[in-house]
Amino acid sequence: MQTYQQIGGFMRTYQQIEAEFVxxxxxVAALKQRMAALKERRKDMRREACNRALPEIxxxxxxxxxxxxxxxIALAAAKPAVPVVDKYRNPETGDTHSGRGHCxxxxxxxxxxxxxxxxxxxxxKDAAKKAAKEAAKEAAKEAAMRNKTNSSGASVADEAQASNNAAQTPSGEVQASNDAPHHSTVNALNPLSQSSAVGAA
Structure with missing residues (x-):
């Protein structure tokens, strides 16, 4: 069974470790902040050096x-050549060969x-190339899905707006347009209305 002294010593050690951790x-936070400032300063100095050298060039x-x-043309020729990695390797001698031509x-x-x-x-190298190809394919698929989702969302919004506009149309205008032919037909069949119209003439 642990004594109070052992527990106290353990707690003191734990507190020391916790203080060191903090x-x-x-x-680390200060170093990260300093690194970020140095990166910005380096970028500014590089831009300034280019601006100074450009007129002379x-x-x-x-x-x-x-x-x-x-x-x-000179810059293209100055680019380092991409090293070619042979596909096959002799496990006994270490010799390599591309597998093309005379083997x-x-x-x-x-x-x-x-x-x-x-x-x-x-x-x-081949595995990395295949992985990059698959990643690009997945990214293109996700982009297509996002575009499809955005377009369908816009269509739903347009339909909702059209329904809202139809719901806000005054009912009196519709009723008036529906009642107009009915009133004209009644007047045409009513002889009193016709006689009154003739008398007025």
Whole structure:
């Protein structure tokens, strides 16, 4: 059975850990705030450096007769080439091959089907490519569903507005239009009304 001293020591240790935890949380929050400020400052300084260098670059391009098309070609050529990962790998020697063209002796129809001869780097790259493709497909499907939901919601709103407008139409106008032919027919069949009309003429 624990004594009061043991319980008291445990509580003191717990309180110390809790105090350190609170202190570290405050330090982490301060560091995050500082990092956010530094990111904004770095973005501003980079923008300012570009604005300062741009006039000089334009002046030199104009003096040398360099066109924007030439700059685009040079930038495209300066892009690093995407490394090609071979699909197959010899597990004994470590040699790799794409599987196209003339294949070495260790790469046969049987070894191409053997997972041991598949290059792990190519397998990982292929899996990431398939995952990205599936994610894009799911995102497109969700966007289509959202658009469909929004359009159906707009249709329901339009129908509700039309019903509301019909309900707000004055009933007297409808009644008057319905009663007009009835009154004219009665007057036409009533000889007293006809005689009074003739006398008035």
């Amino acid at each position: 202190q570290y949380e405050a330090e 334009v002046e030199r391009m104009t003096a040398a007769g360099i066109t924007l098309e030439q700059v685009r 070495p002796g260790w790469l046969t129809k049987e070894t191409k089907k053997d997972p041991r001869y598949w290059n792990p780097e190519w397998v990982a």
